[in-house]
Amino acid sequence: MPNTGRPSRDCHLCRKRRVKCDLARPACQRCIKYGTECPGYRDQQELVFRNADPTAVRKRKKRTSQSPGVSGSPSSAASGTAYPTPVLSPNGDFMFTSSTDVVLAKGVNCNAAAPLTRPVFQHWTSHSVPIVLNVYSNLDFIQDIYSGYNNDGPLIWAAHLFSRTYVTNLRYPTAISRDAHEETQRELGTYLVKTLNSVNKALGTPEGAFRDDVLATIWLLSNYELLIGSLNRTETLSPWHLHARGLYSILKIRGVAPLHTVKGRMMFWPAYSMVQIQSLINNTECPPESQEWFDAIAQSLSPGEGLGLHVSLFMIKICSVQARIFSFFRRRDFSGASREYNDLLAQMKAAIHEIEDWMESNPVGNHMLEIYVISLYQSAIVKGFNAVKLLINFLTHYPLCSIPLQQLTADRDYCIEIAQTSAQGIIETVPRILGPLAAKGKDKSPKTVFDALRIIWPLICVYVMDICRPEQRLTASEYLFYIGRELGIRQGLNTYSTKLTLPPEARVPFGEHEEL
Template identity: 70%
Template structure:
């Protein structure tokens, strides 16, 4: 139930534990007795969240405004880079969709007017949150030129604007729902989000009915934002036919297919291609299917488009590797679903050799093309490592399957040796993912930075972490570490996908789960 009176003066931990605080300074005695460091107290000028009933708002406007202390004008919420290079301070969001500014500083950062010399506001200023949805989204994707260029070039009331409303509202709601919104307000928010989603999908659908629709960069960007919105609400690991994330990812493929190779010969076209194609490849890894048939043609066109962007050569090499892994895993799952022992024993040597050859080919490329230590390169390598984990996990399933087939021409000793090789390769890659993630979210965990732009960094490591957490080929401590990182991202950044990563059952034969001679542990 929302607060209707003065905010509690208790410290943050006491309010969270719902116990009485003694208000001692600088640290309360309850926290000391609890064995925890007192996190301190909130600003007493924080606004009280109220119901969105018009009569309540009307009464609130008639009340005598409370004076504000000078310190309130100096404080702000989380800060990050805005699209114009300044700083954007996210104001408070009330359940009725208003952004509330409690100081002149907040008002300055929201409307761009230089009011630093003004006295503190004597009453809150209400402004609907949609006027800030694009700045919030641009803060999240401040490191991605593709999205910044889209919102610079397309300023009309089109799908990009509605996608920004959908994404930003979801992001803010995810961060605040657990402590700031009542159930009724949350339900109202979900209805509001449904309206934004419907409006965005309708505009995209109408655009794609036109001959030039698939060629529009804003349509490609909108569908890509929708896939990231689905990560915020947590639908990546759902693989049913109508799963929204998978539908949007397949939509990205359809648009890339319709666009052809023409845009890939331009710098702008490749900038738009890579975020979309990366999502398409992740969808293939998740769904155990092959990458699009046009992948070779697309990547070959990029290789001919010299000079390549910094790091683009690495992207091409990793994309080729993922293509080969997806081909191998799709063939293996086809054999397992059919429970075809003879065909599996016949195709196994080729499949195992293809997996090892693809890995060796990439390692040879790295020797000739040293990789830097930039965050984007760390993310790219983690995607490569996730494909290793997934590929060798599926290979292990095939090896387990064949150990139960006595006529198999491959000696049992060889199968066990190949299984050990697969496990070692997968666990080494998993460790690489876990060691790389702190470089991405390290500033958040150290308290140095907590801004919207970290959401994008976190979104990019969600799939590699899920891969480690879900794949039973990884060591138990690795899966536990991945789970901890995922839940940390979910709590701190409001990415619901990180809180919704439980393993799902795969439709495979029982023989594929455990090799001959080992006892099942229920995995």
């Protein structure tokens, strides 16, 4: 019969020792600290059902029939297999307030479920994978990898890390106490170490870099860093940048062979996008293998890949120009900058015209992925032409510059105009990407998190680049703050810094004073 009491969910050893278990999967920390192997947990059926003699059954039925407020008819509930958004309880468990939630959490259809008389608490590790699957419900490769995946491996630890961070960010400080928050941080630290150790162990084997779950784990770790807001840390050993470099290293080892398969393509695009964004942020060249990879993709282009391919090729050119510009800044090379200025600006204009001609012949649709790719393209325009503007400022301080001041002024106005037009396009895209969240502030489903993660960088680009209009930067900052506060993506609150090492001449044109 159903067990209507609250049987212990602790592992076998913790129940035997009569100590509180932390319910972690696959092994509890109590057992690990105790120095022994965790023997595991009781079956779910054992927790839900128990044996009872006929006398006990009759007594229980009598008590139930006499209890006020308990109806024998089931209440209706919505059907479907959607995953719930759990509430984090003070003790760190996920709390569900109805039996429908519990059924949906397991991915089972439920047309009629009786309401529970009290909340049901389940340890958060039981639902970390469903939350990840909900957040990335539009990514087939994530769904495929987790399908049938075992309970031990880097992708499971990454799911625990990502899901707990997401729920904690979303609820703290209103849902959990400070002590619980500190305990959560310690717990997350443990899972981060387990994830990294598991990845390192896998990469230590010959086949490690070719494992799809390893590539997906590192990609998920880079998204986790956005949840905690580490993108603004641009030092060499910043975690986000390390993960982006790790993605590039794996793509380099895997080579072009996976790009001839549908699954390999699905894995490639999200990983390479992170790599290109890092190049854009750091003012460095894109990976030298990029052209070889895209040549392989172009040989058998799938429907919908054309836009992503051309935007990526465009970003390669923008990153190349940026890298050359900042090399002049580092060396304070006025003569070199003056000599190559016309060629650099011509490359930027040619790249713009080439992709615009392609888009005119291949109209972009309203699919969410296409909208995101366009916003990434627009962010590259903002970032790239901001670099050209800095170069123009730099050259106005060089008396021997071969470019007339009048031309430099006209080129500077051109850069500002095209960057501000692109920035406006990014801002106008946000309501379409975030949908009800941006319009009404009500949709906080986990799926919305992925859409918000994809628009974070374009919004940061508008916010921090002073080539954009003040009202555009203000609007971008408001969107970022809203995403950080309402969706728990801390990168929206800890925005990327523009404190670049620039020569003073690059900041403002000759004759103008830098605003404090």
